[in-house]
Amino acid sequence: MAKASPQGDLVFKALGDSTRRAMLDRLYERNGQTLGELCAGLEMARQSAAQHLEILEAANLVSTVKRGREKLHFINPVPLHEIYERWVRKFETQRLRLLHDLKAQLEGDKQ
Amino acid sequence: MKQETTSFVYVTYILSTPEKVFEAITRPEIARAYWGHENVSDWKVGSEWRHIRADAKRDVQLVGKVIESAPPRRLVISWANQSQKDDPSKTSRVTFEVEPQGEMVRLTVSHDELEAGGGMEKGIRRGWPLVLSSLKSFLETGRAIDILALPKSA
Numbered sequence: 001m002a003k004a005s006p007q008g009d010l011v012f013k014a015l016g017d018s019t020r021r022a023m024l025d026r027l028y029e030r031n032g033q034t035l036g037e038l039c040a041g042l043e044m045a046r047q048s049a050a051q052h053l054e055i056l057e058a059a060n061l062v063s064t065v066k067r068g069r070e071k072l073h074f075i076n077p078v079p080l081h082e083i084y085e086r087w088v089r090k091f092e093t094q095r096l097r098l099l100h101d102l103k104a105q106l107e108g109d110k111q
Numbered sequence: 112m113k114q115e116t117t118s119f120v121y122v123t124y125i126l127s128t129p130e131k132v133f134e135a136i137t138r139p140e141i142a143r144a145y146w147g148h149e150n151v152s153d154w155k156v157g158s159e160w161r162h163i164r165a166d167a168k169r170d171v172q173l174v175g176k177v178i179e180s181a182p183p184r185r186l187v188i189s190w191a192n193q194s195q196k197d198d199p200s201k202t203s204r205v206t207f208e209v210e211p212q213g214e215m216v217r218l219t220v221s222h223d224e225l226e227a228g229g230g231m232e233k234g235i236r237r238g239w240p241l242v243l244s245s246l247k248s249f250l251e252t253g254r255a256i257d258i259l260a261l262p263k264s265a
Contacts, residue, residue, distance in 0.1 A: 031117060031118065032117070032118050032120075060122055060123075063121070063122040064120075065120055065221070074118070074119060076120065076121055077240040078121055078122065078123045078239075078240050078244055078247075079123075080240070081240040081243075082244045082247070085244060085256060
């Protein structure tokens with residue numbers, strides 16, 4: 001399993017940035033966006049968005065498909081699921097969920 | 112044309128061979144171990160395939176046709192709930208692509224022509240990441256995620 005950790009590092013690094021998390025949220029809402037669409041939604045410069053997407057792709061959190069001249073970006077939650085299995089589920093998921101619900105209630109968070 | 116549709120593309124890298132990955136999808140006795148279901152077909156173009164829950168009741172949950180079959184690299188199937196199989200608007204399409212990359216295999220599962228906002232979209236958004244991480248875990252370590260034991264909300 002030693003081979004799994006560099007990939008895990010890439011995923012945690014990619015997630016350690018609010019812009020990249022916002023990009024994943026945008027793709028979760030509407031999957032298969034072009035770079036242009038993502039930039040417009042996030043009011044970001046193209047070059048900066050492209051760099052962030054490169055990091056997300058390297059971590060396999062975003063996959064791409066070419067359709068004609070367009071490159072579409074898809075959120076790929078498979079590595080997140082692996083992290084969930086590795087770091088969350090085995091540590092008493094039920095109790096964490098209760099805490100999460102309590103926090104959400106106290107903070108008035110819709111989540 | 113149909114109403115609005117949506118697509119999803121899932122990618123996972125697995126330390127395995129294309130043959131093993133392809134067999135894990137198409138051979139019931141392997142799929143049962145990590146998917147909790149079997150995919151049953153002769154995998155010839157035009158044949159039917161069925162997705163059967165691997166428990167005592169053996170419910171047929173999904174059905175479809177084999178559209179393309181090129182083992183061990185590519186498989187394209189149509190995909191519908193057993194109860195909605197005669198409604199073309201509820202039929203989607205799944206493409207499995209298996210590419211070797213060094214010691215790893217890149218498995219891409221593209222799910223297209225899904226009715227946007229429908230029940231199948233909700234199901235597969237939860238299902239594919241779970242199935243693919245279970246497949247990866249199973250092929251790399253011999254241990255799968257117990258899919259049928261997970262609570263619905265997990």
